């Protein structure tokens with residue numbers, strides 16, 4: 001099969017790889033029809049993770065089931081399914097509690113597994129013609145009848161729509177509240193969108209990319225353009241000097257200052273400043289236990305100079321980590337089915353798999369207009 005393979009920093013290629021196949025009786029084999037490029041792929045693309053060369057990337061996958069293992073009974077050949085980026089077993093202590101992002105058996109010795117992801121198990125990604133889905137009955141979300149017509153909406157259920165929603169859950173967003181979201185990438189936009197869907201009264205989105213901020217406005221949020229480093233001031237002014245009720249971090253460890261230089265503690269400390277006393281912060285942007293490629297000495301060891309005194313003094317709290325996609329994907333899919341949500345509004349490019357390398361390059365450079373790429377293997 002054709003597949004997008006990580007070769008080394010800023011080097012990905014579409015090459016021939018052995019076909020994905022059923023390996024265990026509980027597996028499902030999917031012919032991938034849509035697979036997105038994610039901001040998480042960029043951490044790997046840039047060589048800022050321990051991703052091994054030779055592996056297939058891609059964790060935001062949707063397609064048609066073409067084969068099922070002998071122990072699969074719910075999922076059938078011909079079903080159209082969206083596959084959460086987490087690989088969960090369904091029977092461990094964490095999966096039982098809905099914490100499918102922290103499965104204890106899918107990546108032994110660690111908590112949490114994913115497709116085509118550094119440090120998250122041996123699973124190959126779906127930026128390819130076929131994908132092996134372990135524990136298929138547990139991991140496949142069966143899509144409704146309008147699956148093909150709304151494919152670009154449903155594929156967002158593999159990661160960014162539930163992840164944006166998860167940020168608002170970690171932050172505890174409730175109707176009528178104010179929310180500040182750092183990052184207007186796909187994840188930040190979905191956190192803003194989820195806040196709007198939950199009935200927040202004021203949603204502010206901080207970034208420097210004007211095209212992305214425009215999309216935030218389209219969703220009903222207020223754009224906070226931080227190009228002149230006035231983001232914090234703008235937020236304090238809009239909230240009457242108090243700060244937002246809730247804050248979402250949707251950038252991660254490679255967050256930048258205005259001149260594109262990495263400042264690893266910037267978004268976290270800005271959140272402490274711009275969230276109100278006793279407010280809550282949800283952090284879904286990825287932070288890593290070690291980052292040998294970082295300029296910053298602390299960051300190399302996965303540490304940061306965090307304003308903990310201020311955080312404590314304000315009595316703030318926070319939630320962090322990978323999204324448990326399965327906790328949300330079913331009800332979010334109903335919002336798509338019943339036209340209450342249209343996450344595809346952020347899709348900027350639909351491209352054949354063969355064009356993935358140039359798509360990575362453009363998305364990585366955050367080129368104007370490259371917000372979210374959906375790859376279409378087999379076209």
Ligand SMILES: NC(=O)c1ccc[n+]([C@@H]2O[C@H](COP(=O)([O-])OP(=O)(O)OC[C@H]3O[C@@H](n4cnc5c(N)ncnc54)[C@H](O)[C@@H]3O)[C@@H](O)[C@H]2O)c1
Nearest residue numbers: 039040183185186187251252255256284285286321322323
């Ligand atoms: N927790 C999870 O389960 C999960 C799932 C998916 C993605 N992620 C992570 O979420 C993060 C965002 O993903 P994405 O796809 O939106 O990526 P992205 O890289 O496209 O978007 C990040 C955005 O943040 C902006 N930004 C950079 N520095 C900033 C700052 N100081 N203040 C405000 N904005 C700043 C950038 O301009 C960019 O628009 C990544 O770290 C990704 O790995 C986490």
Ligand SMILES: [Zn+2]
Nearest residue numbers: 038040060159
């Ligand atoms: Zn993703």
Ligand SMILES: [Zn+2]
Nearest residue numbers: 089092095103
């Ligand atoms: Zn599990």
